[in-house]
Structure formats: C-alpha cells, structure tokens
Amino acid sequence: MHFIKGRNVIHDFADTDENEQERVVRAIAGIDLDVKEGDFVAILGHNGSGKSTLARHLNALLKPTSGTLWVDGMNTAEEENKWKIRKGTGMVFQNPDNQIIANVVEEEVAFGPENIGVPTEEIWKRVEHALEAVGMMAYRYHSPNRLSGGQKQRIAIAGIVAMRPKCIVLDEPTAMLDPTGRREVLQTIRSLNQQEHVTVILITHHMDEVLYADQVFVMDDGKIVMQGTPKEVFSDVEQLKSYGLDVPQVTELAYELEQCGFPIKKGILRIEELEEELAALYQSGFRIPKSK
Amino acid sequence: MKNITIGQYYPTDSVIHRLDPRVKLFGTIVFLVSLFLTDHYLGYAVITVCLAAVLKLSKVPFKMLLKGLRGILILLLFSVVFNIFLVPGRELVHIWFLSITAEGIRRAIFLGIRLVYLVIGTSLMTLTTTPTDLADGLEKALRPLNKLHIPVHDITMMMSIALRFIPILMEETDKIMMAQKARGADFETGGLLKRAKALIPLFVPLFVSAIRRAIDLANAMETRCYQGGEGRTKMHPLCYQKRDKRTYCIYAGYLIAIFGINRILVAFQILPFLFA
CATH class of the missing domain: 3.40.50.300 (P-loop containing nucleotide triphosphate hydrolases)
Structure with missing residues (x-):
C-alpha cells in the first residue's frame, strides 16, 4: 500500500x-x-x-x-x-x-x-x-x-x-x-x-x-x-540543467571529466565516491586524454 | 523601536505572580468597585492599607507604578483643578470670579485618589501577569458570554497572536524605514503634516506584509488542525489552587469591610462630622 x-x-x-x-x-x-x-x-x-x-x-x-x-x-x-x-x-x-x-x-x-x-x-x-x-x-x-x-x-x-x-x-x-x-x-x-x-x-x-x-x-x-x-536522477546532468536546476559540485565535476573522456560512472554524489573512482583509474594506468 | 514593551510584565516570583489570572482579574474588579463605593476618608485609609500590602507582596518596585501614573498626569491635574473651582457649596475663598468650596476640595481629593489608585490597581495586575496568562484567564472567565454568541475564544486567540506579532512587525517597520532612508526618504524633518505624510509609503508595504503573514499563519494553524475553541485541550489548564480560593475569601472580607464601614458611618450619623 x-x-x-x-x-x-x-x-x-x-x-x-x-x-x-x-x-x-x-x-x-x-x-x-x-x-x-x-x-x-x-x-x-x-x-x-x-x-x-x-x-x-x-x-x-x-x-x-x-x-x-x-x-x-x-x-x-x-x-x-x-x-x-x-x-x-x-x-x-x-x-x-x-x-x-x-x-x-x-x-x-x-x-x-x-x-x-x-x-x-x-x-x-x-x-x-x-x-x-x-x-x-x-x-x-x-x-x-x-x-x-x-x-x-x-x-x-x-x-x-x-x-x-x-x-x-x-x-x-x-x-x-x-x-x-x-x-x-x-x-x-x-x-x-x-x-x-x-x-x-x-x-x-x-x-x-x-x-x-x-x-x-x-x-x-x-x-x-x-x-x-538520487543516483539515477543525478546521472542525467544535461536533462537536470534543461529544467533550470543545478547539480551538486562533485556531480558537476565528474560530469565534466566524463565529457573530457574520463571513463567515470554516472551519478556521482559524494566527494569520496569521485576520489575512489579517480584513484581506481590512476591505478589501472589510465592516462589523461588529450583535450580538444 | 524595539524597546516598546506591551503588557509591561515585571518578571519575578511572588505570591501575587503565582495567583491564577482569573483571581487577579476578579480582584481588580473588586478593587475598582470598592474605590467607587467609598466616599469618606476612613474607607480610603482602609483601601490604602490593603493596596500597600498587595504592592509589598507583589515585589514590584514602586518606581514601575509611578511610570504608569505619568500617562494620566494631565487628566489628573485637569479633573482635580476643575473640581476644586467648580463644585458649588460652602465658600472658603473667593478670587475674582472663582470660588473654592469645602465640598470642591473634598471631591477633588477623592477624585484624585480614585484615579491614582485605579491606575495603580490595574497596573499591578498587568505587571504581575504574563500576557499569555491574561488571555487564558480572560478566556476562561468570560466563557459564560459564549451563550450570548460572543466568540470569547476567538477574541482571546486574536489577542495572543497580536502580542506575538508585535515585535515581528516592529522589526519589519525598522527594516522598511531603513530601506526607504537609504533611498532618500526623510522621516525626521519638517512639520507634523509633512512627517505624517512621509509615513504613508511606510504603512503600505507594512500592511501588505502583515496580510501576507496572516495568510501564512492561517495556513499553518489549519494544517495543525486548529478549528476554534471547540474540543480543545490545554497544556496548562487553569485550575484553582488553595491559595486562589483563600484569596477569594479575602476579597469577600474586604468587600464586607468596605461596605460595613460605609453603613456604620451612615447609621451613626458620623459622616457629616467627618466631612467637616
């Protein structure tokens, strides 16, 4: 019910x-x-x-x-x-x-x-x-x-x-x-x-x-x-922005990084989450892609 | 603007403060009745002793009471002076077209005492009772008026809400005044008319905001199931204690004494002697 x-x-x-x-x-x-x-x-x-x-x-x-x-x-x-x-x-x-x-x-x-x-x-x-x-x-x-x-x-x-x-x-x-x-x-x-x-x-x-x-x-x-x-909703930063809403700073940063070619999962809500994600990337030998 | 105190409660702990607000309301009425029943010096002496005793018990400094008297000073002077000169009777002194009579002096003294005691008596009540208690007391004491379709609960509820919003609206007035001063408004110079006119642009936004607040408050009250006084319970229900009942007995004794003195003086024909 x-x-x-x-x-x-x-x-x-x-x-x-x-x-x-x-x-x-x-x-x-x-x-x-x-x-x-x-x-x-x-x-x-x-x-x-x-x-x-x-x-x-x-x-x-x-x-x-x-x-x-x-x-x-x-x-x-x-x-x-x-x-x-x-x-x-x-x-x-x-x-x-x-x-x-x-x-x-x-x-x-x-x-x-x-x-x-x-x-x-x-x-x-x-x-x-x-x-x-x-x-x-x-x-x-x-x-x-x-x-x-x-x-x-x-x-x-x-x-x-x-x-x-x-x-x-x-x-x-x-x-x-x-x-x-x-x-x-x-x-x-x-x-x-x-x-x-x-x-x-x-x-x-x-x-x-x-x-x-x-x-x-x-x-x-x-x-x-x-x-x-929250994770599901914040994974679509583009759509949220089209409704005149901001996203938390970490989510925004993760989104921007992803746009630049970092393989980061969507819907990051906490600073620690992004930290872990980036650390994992670094350990896997990921190199910063050339930005256009 | 923030210094304005309404209800002028004097916070301390005394026997009088602890009394039920209804007892104090009723006491004030008894006191006023006794003031107007009395018409001779002996009665006023009794009243003075009683008033002094209550004042002593209430622990309210005498200075606080004098403040209240300042407000009626002009009224007091006028009525005393008029009574001295305009009451007809046995002439004592004659100056030009004015004459002072023995009856005039007596009336003026009694009237002065009555006015002063009236203010002291009522101030004693407001000084020893919080506005909330006073509203509660009024609600319960006036409950019989409900039968006459007078919305007693609504009126006392309005009273206590008004008390709650006075400081908020004061603050708001200050803010609007400052906002307008910052844009060149002038509230301080010019004649009375000019200053009064300058207040109009202050009152308009103040009223608008007060109405908005009222709508918000009504919503908040409704969401909290407010449906008027019917079926309401109380966190602090008014309940007579032993001391309240004792006080009522004292009132009865007091009234009998005042009444009795009056009768005895009349019966023994001492009154004319005392007036002389």
Missing part, C-alpha cells in the same frame, strides 16, 4: 493578467505520484514549477481540480477527510516567523496536540518528546522571538512531531536560513525519518538536500519530469 497515491492530479488557479483579463493558470498538470510509508522523498523544481502547490494538496489545504489524490487511503477531495488527513500529515512552511503561534516555545509545540484534543498529561509527554527529538529541550521556556531561524524552524518541526503524524511535508524549510540553520534542520529531518520512521516529503530547490532521499521527483511546469533514486 502506498501512503500517498496520486492519479492524474490537476490543479488550476484563476488569475488576472496585466490587462485585467481572467485566465486560468495550470499549476499542476496531471501528476501521478506514489510514496511508500517511511520513505524520505524529495521533490525538486525551480520557482514556479508547481512543487509548493503539490505540497498543499498533500495536506488538503488545496483540492485537485481534477484527478484524485489519496493520502493514507483517504481521498483529499472529500470534506470529511480533511481533518483526519491533517492529523496524519503535518506541514512545515518556508517562513519560520509566520507559522509560530504561541509566545513560549513549549506552548507552541503544544498547539497542535491541544487542537486535536489530546489530554493534558499526554500533551506534556508529547511536548517533551518532540523537543527532545529536535534537540531544543534547553529552550523550552524561551520566547520564540529570540531564537535563530534554524531554531525556529526546528520548533515548527517539533510542533508537528508532537501531533504524532505519519508523514511530514516540508515546503522549502531551509529557503530563509543561513548554512548553519540549514544543516540543523536537515539533520533533524533525517533523524526523524530514521529514528521515528516518519514519512518525509521535502520540497526544495537545493540539490545537496536531496542526496539522502530514497526517492527524488523532479518537477517542471506542473509535471513530474524525472523520478528515481
């Missing part, structure tokens, strides 16, 4: 252009999507590729114009499923400031459980566990206003974890963070996936954030244009 199953999902927005003419913008143009429970899935795409719109569908914030999307076996288009879906699938947004509701960290984390009517004692346990899971226990009684961007984002994640969801959707959670904050948030996401076995759907345009994913979907113009393991 797939946790998320989408069949020909289409979403249209009504918009007005410069001449005040009504027009329809197709944000998602027929997507088929399958995500297994417990997977770490990354959705890649440049701005305007429809990836955020897709994310909002997974949480029933938006409904498909046509096609069907099932989350945990529930059709998102049906009104009575809305709250059940949101209970099982949490969502973290881009701007950490705009998703924090309370004035104290622990109350912020408790907000979700309070909404779904968890008894007080259980809330305490969940809040403590969630803060522990994101490594923010020390800031329990602090005001969220004084925290760094990465810390705020971890609090937002803790707020979702405390609701005990099966799946967390993160819509560009690192876009507004500095490198330290990004690292913190990514580590938190990975450990949630590995230790708590939460299904993670990470939406991003940073290539290096998808390396640990089990599966990568690349979106362009409202469609899924590539999918597979």
Whole structure:
C-alpha cells in the first residue's frame, strides 16, 4: 500500500493578467505520484514549477481540480477527510516567523496536540518528546522571538512531531536560513525519518538536500519530469540543467571529466565516491586524454 | 523601536505572580468597585492599607507604578483643578470670579485618589501577569458570554497572536524605514503634516506584509488542525489552587469591610462630622 497515491492530479488557479483579463493558470498538470510509508522523498523544481502547490494538496489545504489524490487511503477531495488527513500529515512552511503561534516555545509545540484534543498529561509527554527529538529541550521556556531561524524552524518541526503524524511535508524549510540553520534542520529531518520512521516529503530547490532521499521527483511546469533514486536522477546532468536546476559540485565535476573522456560512472554524489573512482583509474594506468 | 514593551510584565516570583489570572482579574474588579463605593476618608485609609500590602507582596518596585501614573498626569491635574473651582457649596475663598468650596476640595481629593489608585490597581495586575496568562484567564472567565454568541475564544486567540506579532512587525517597520532612508526618504524633518505624510509609503508595504503573514499563519494553524475553541485541550489548564480560593475569601472580607464601614458611618450619623 502506498501512503500517498496520486492519479492524474490537476490543479488550476484563476488569475488576472496585466490587462485585467481572467485566465486560468495550470499549476499542476496531471501528476501521478506514489510514496511508500517511511520513505524520505524529495521533490525538486525551480520557482514556479508547481512543487509548493503539490505540497498543499498533500495536506488538503488545496483540492485537485481534477484527478484524485489519496493520502493514507483517504481521498483529499472529500470534506470529511480533511481533518483526519491533517492529523496524519503535518506541514512545515518556508517562513519560520509566520507559522509560530504561541509566545513560549513549549506552548507552541503544544498547539497542535491541544487542537486535536489530546489530554493534558499526554500533551506534556508529547511536548517533551518532540523537543527532545529536535534537540531544543534547553529552550523550552524561551520566547520564540529570540531564537535563530534554524531554531525556529526546528520548533515548527517539533510542533508537528508532537501531533504524532505519519508523514511530514516540508515546503522549502531551509529557503530563509543561513548554512548553519540549514544543516540543523536537515539533520533533524533525517533523524526523524530514521529514528521515528516518519514519512518525509521535502520540497526544495537545493540539490545537496536531496542526496539522502530514497526517492527524488523532479518537477517542471506542473509535471513530474524525472523520478528515481538520487543516483539515477543525478546521472542525467544535461536533462537536470534543461529544467533550470543545478547539480551538486562533485556531480558537476565528474560530469565534466566524463565529457573530457574520463571513463567515470554516472551519478556521482559524494566527494569520496569521485576520489575512489579517480584513484581506481590512476591505478589501472589510465592516462589523461588529450583535450580538444 | 524595539524597546516598546506591551503588557509591561515585571518578571519575578511572588505570591501575587503565582495567583491564577482569573483571581487577579476578579480582584481588580473588586478593587475598582470598592474605590467607587467609598466616599469618606476612613474607607480610603482602609483601601490604602490593603493596596500597600498587595504592592509589598507583589515585589514590584514602586518606581514601575509611578511610570504608569505619568500617562494620566494631565487628566489628573485637569479633573482635580476643575473640581476644586467648580463644585458649588460652602465658600472658603473667593478670587475674582472663582470660588473654592469645602465640598470642591473634598471631591477633588477623592477624585484624585480614585484615579491614582485605579491606575495603580490595574497596573499591578498587568505587571504581575504574563500576557499569555491574561488571555487564558480572560478566556476562561468570560466563557459564560459564549451563550450570548460572543466568540470569547476567538477574541482571546486574536489577542495572543497580536502580542506575538508585535515585535515581528516592529522589526519589519525598522527594516522598511531603513530601506526607504537609504533611498532618500526623510522621516525626521519638517512639520507634523509633512512627517505624517512621509509615513504613508511606510504603512503600505507594512500592511501588505502583515496580510501576507496572516495568510501564512492561517495556513499553518489549519494544517495543525486548529478549528476554534471547540474540543480543545490545554497544556496548562487553569485550575484553582488553595491559595486562589483563600484569596477569594479575602476579597469577600474586604468587600464586607468596605461596605460595613460605609453603613456604620451612615447609621451613626458620623459622616457629616467627618466631612467637616
């Protein structure tokens, strides 16, 4: 059974252009999507590729114009499923400031459980566990206003974890963070996936954030244009570039070397991998070919 | 801009701080009622002693309270002066067309005391209660109003969200101001009208951003299953402790004392004697 199953999902927005003419913008143009429970899935795409719109569908914030999307076996288009879906699938947004509701960290984390009517004692346990899971226990009684961007984002994640969801959707959670904050948030996401076995759907345009994913979907113009393991996706550097996406530096270097005539395998993701590859080449007596 | 404190909470640990916010809200009302019931010096003496005791217990420095009084200084002066000169009665001094009467002086003194105590009493509540507690207390205390279809939960939720976003919007204002100053905007010179006009280009982007934030926040709240106050539980449910119940008893005693003094003075016809 797939946790998320989408069949020909289409979403249209009504918009007005410069001449005040009504027009329809197709944000998602027929997507088929399958995500297994417990997977770490990354959705890649440049701005305007429809990836955020897709994310909002997974949480029933938006409904498909046509096609069907099932989350945990529930059709998102049906009104009575809305709250059940949101209970099982949490969502973290881009701007950490705009998703924090309370004035104290622990109350912020408790907000979700309070909404779904968890008894007080259980809330305490969940809040403590969630803060522990994101490594923010020390800031329990602090005001969220004084925290760094990465810390705020971890609090937002803790707020979702405390609701005990099966799946967390993160819509560009690192876009507004500095490198330290990004690292913190990514580590938190990975450990949630590995230790708590939460299904993670990470939406991003940073290539290096998808390396640990089990599966990568690349979106362009409202469609899924590539999918597979990170290795599979990154082995086609040309195609990725045609969608306006960059590849990690190592992958780029390996690709360039291969273009120059080095017999290097495709889809190199880590520096160590390229090192090994080059060392093996050197030992096999490979000589640098004359470049044209 | 960042120095503005809302709610002016004075963080320390005292008996008063630990009280349930509902007790403090109710206490403030009791205090205000007693202020307006009292019409003689003896009553005010009792009130003063009680207020001083609460102040001492709260560990709030007196200086903090004086700060609050500065705001009503003009109002205080006006009402006192008007009362001294304009209340008719037994004339004491006559200057030109103004006359000072014994009743006027008495009224002015009482009014002054009432105003000052009113501010001190309410400030004591906000100084000893965090804004979050205050909102929680209000929500629970006003719950009966739900029957009249007043959305109490929604109102208190808005209150606490507003408190959370004040520092964020302050920071944003600072940023927009700096961005506009960098491009030659002038907020500091010119007359009142010119300066007010310079603020318009500041408010437009601020409002746009506030609305965007509101949309984001609404989305975030919905994804976390927020559906209003129905069926919500609390991490820190308000629950009366022994000390809260004891405080309610003290309130009852206090009201009876104030009321009693009033009645006794009237019954024994001592009032006119005291006024003289």
